[in-house]
Amino acid sequence: MSTAVSDHPNVARIIEIIGRQNPLQRKRISAFVSTQGSEYWEFAESLSRTLNERLLRSDESAQEAARSYNRMCMDFVNEQIRFKKTGRYSLDDAAVAHDEVYSRPDVMRYYMIGLLLSYMFWPNHYAMLRFLDEHLRTRAIAKYLEIAPGHGLFTARAVRRSPRLRGMLxxxxxxxxxxxxxxLEAFEVDLSRLDVVRGDFLEVDLGETEFDFISMGEVLEHVNEADVLLARAARLLTPDGAIFMTTCANCPALDHVYHFHNVREIRELIAKAGLAIGAEMALPSEPFPEEVWERELVTINYCCILTPA
Ligand SMILES: C[S@@+](CC[C@H](N)C(=O)[O-])C[C@H]1O[C@@H](n2cnc3c(N)ncnc32)[C@H](O)[C@@H]1O
Structure with missing residues (x-):
């Protein structure tokens, strides 16, 4: 059963500011949230309340967050249009993404704030966050690693379920x-429990530490050697550990390298890294049957729980 936006003042405030800046995004968000039930509203209102109370108190900061979301959405639309015409992503080397995106505070800030909000407003992103939450309910994490946290939301979810975890970002x-x-501060996470390391995951020295839970959302498509990255993550896992991984196929973005044309290629990479799929979900971004996803260049969001094979 759907619930009205107006019953959820914190989500309503964020949607209102986004929508005033960009009526098309208001339409898209409204179409999605109007189909959601109580679980969604509980999640979205609680996330929005934390954001409104801690980070978006002033009108200017809320406007900036809305601009970030709208700009990030437009970036994706523009990349998508180019991709559908050419069949290519606009970059083919992660070093360019480093120079043009990761090392530029202006770009990275709007991108990560926009991405954070997408977990509340994009159907596939919300579905993947739920998938993570469901898994987090089933285990108490002791040693946690997040590769490429971007905005920190996944770590905040993990700490909520396993408040005593220690780990590294x-x-x-x-x-x-x-x-x-x-x-993480907005969610009152004790940062002294987490080592925050700036570096390329392919190169950074992590010593002998092993982790019983590794979260790696949307990172394979950001590096040239996705196979090397996943194999390194697999080697850092305890024998009873698990990885939450998301990636995507046919998903152009400012900073994506084109690795995957279909879900089969993702599964092959997982097997090559010595990992087994415990659970998985493949979500098309357009309502096409699976047999035409690859031919029609349909973006597919993929997430899974992996364990040592
Ligand atoms: C799209 S964001 C993903 C954020 C979050 N994990 C999620 O799934 O929503 C990609 C992140 O990968 C990081 N990144 C890209 N290449 C990396 C590398 N070689 N090592 C570590 N982080 C990297 C970027 O800085 C960015 O924060």
């Missing part, structure tokens, strides 16, 4: 780590 972008820190 590794991201190549100083701005992503700044945004992550501020989000």
């Amino acid at each position: 590794v991201d190549i972008s100083p701005t992503a780590l700044e945004v992550s820190r501020s989000i």
